[in-house]
Amino acid sequence: MRLAAVPSESWRAMALNPLRTGLTMLGMVIGVAAVVAMLAIGQGAQAVVNQQIASMGSNLFLILPGAATSGGMRMGIGTALPLTAADAQAIGELPTVTASAPMTSGTAQLIHASNNWSTLVYGITPEFWAARDWKIDSGEMFSETDVRSAARVALIGRVVAENLFGNADPVGETMRIRNIPFTVVGVLAPKGQSLDGRDQDDTVHVPLTTAQRRLFGMQIPGAIRFIIAQSASLETMDTTEEEIKRLLRQRRRIPPGGEDDFTVRNLTATAEAAAISARAMSFMLGAIASVSLLVGGIGIMNIMLVSVTERTREIGVRMAIGARRRDILVQFLTEALTICILGGAIGAALGVGGAWLAAELADMQVVVTVAAILLSFGFAAAVGLFFGFYPAHKAARLRPVEALRYE
């Protein structure tokens, strides 16, 4: 009853000084808004990376011809001994490898009716699908027979389908790749961007042999551009990498001590690194925003200390007529907490709005979670309690005579 009545005393005091209350609150509003917005943007970035990782397939290696230098630069593909479909097959037979897909690629002009579109065309085997975990929306995957016979069939991405066929169903239709007619056998499910920022929906997949023989003739027959290999599990990744290296050195007759003339890139590790950096960025953004919350808290403490000093006589009067220490403590703590919680609520709303604006204007992906809002809200309340306690305690500890005598 009594403690419930005391807060109304603080609210009255706050209402009497709206400008000061508002400015103090502004510190909290900005702090909480910054935390909520930064967390939303950080978590958005994480979500993007996670989607990319999920879309990539798990435990993958990318094997390229040519040595990797420390700077990550590769010798031109043409200068090195190319990889072949036979290499891919041999890798596929390694004990810890569950799938191995030879691939080749190149850009090509596509034509259907009066529409034309330039995009990346991959030559693949159906085995690739097992590793990539990629759905087909309509139609179906081409078969081993199609690969063997170098059939002119193609799977197209969503973006390609829209640009060439508009709203019509492309399955069964004919289009031209580098002027060679192909039949569209399927449309791929949307997958979004890959880790290197390429739009995976803007691609065409044809049988490897078709690509090799009809589209991108290589100097050396049977040459492919790269191999995608999948390890059985995360734990076998290291073993797989060793096995692949040993096998390729053997097949390519590299003498002991000689440098690899090929590169085995652990895609999962790359993805992991991207995820870690996204997480680090998210954390950094949150930490920076937290500083503004801290500054807001210090602002509250400052104003509360001034307020306690200014109202020393009032505190003395209240004590003389019967306020206990607890009543004074509650009164000033309520003031700090009200500023924080109200400021926190406004800040959370602004933060969500800011994140939404960032999503709209900067085309960023943002993730606003209830947990993030509650977290910054709780943080705001904690800041209020922490920075409000000292001034409130100071007020409550005043001795009645001294407070009354204060000028």
Added chain:
Amino acid sequence: MSGASLIRVEGLAKRYGNGGEPEVEVLHDIRLEIRPGEFVAVMGQSGSGKSTFMNILGCLDTPSAGHYYFDGRDAGGLAPDELAALRNASFGFVFQGFNLLRRVNALDNVALPLLYAGIGKGERRARARRLLEEMGLATHAHHLPNQLSGGQQQRVAIARALANHPRVILADEPTGNLDTQTSQEVMGIFQRLNREQGITLILVTHEAEIAGYASRLVRFLDGRIVHDGPVHPQ
């Protein structure tokens, strides 16, 4: 000499001193008893320790030595919150400078002790309004202190002192800031409260005329009581 004393002070001393400075004793070995319903005027030259003594009586300050019994209870043994409760329930304070909360209207100023007594809002308001009426301030309930004259402010302060039906009113130079006529009005109120409601009144003043309203006079000199007797010796 009938009945037990309401206030009993024994060997009370008050010393001030901070850090390295030598302590200064401003009250020496004070001995005093006040029975319920008395009206005591306290006089003495400036700096003689009257306010210091009043603050100790009102439990706003603690003695350095000696004992203070209020209604038989040793106030020296009470915790800060118990002292707060005692002030709330048993004492009413009237100050020279009124000490009303500046930004709070007359009604809420009067109701404030009731808030700390844990009384509900409705009753707080009703009681405060009645007290203001008794002080002839019914039409000024919603005025802020700076919209009231000195005499009106002091009457609001008296209404506030009365809010919790105190047993004692401690008034430290309550007419110090008032003109003669207003002083007489205020003293009339005190006299009525003392006679009609039996409230014990202890009042500090520099003016013999004001002391004349009381029935007993205590005179301080340099931290000691040098005179204690009826105001109008027969």
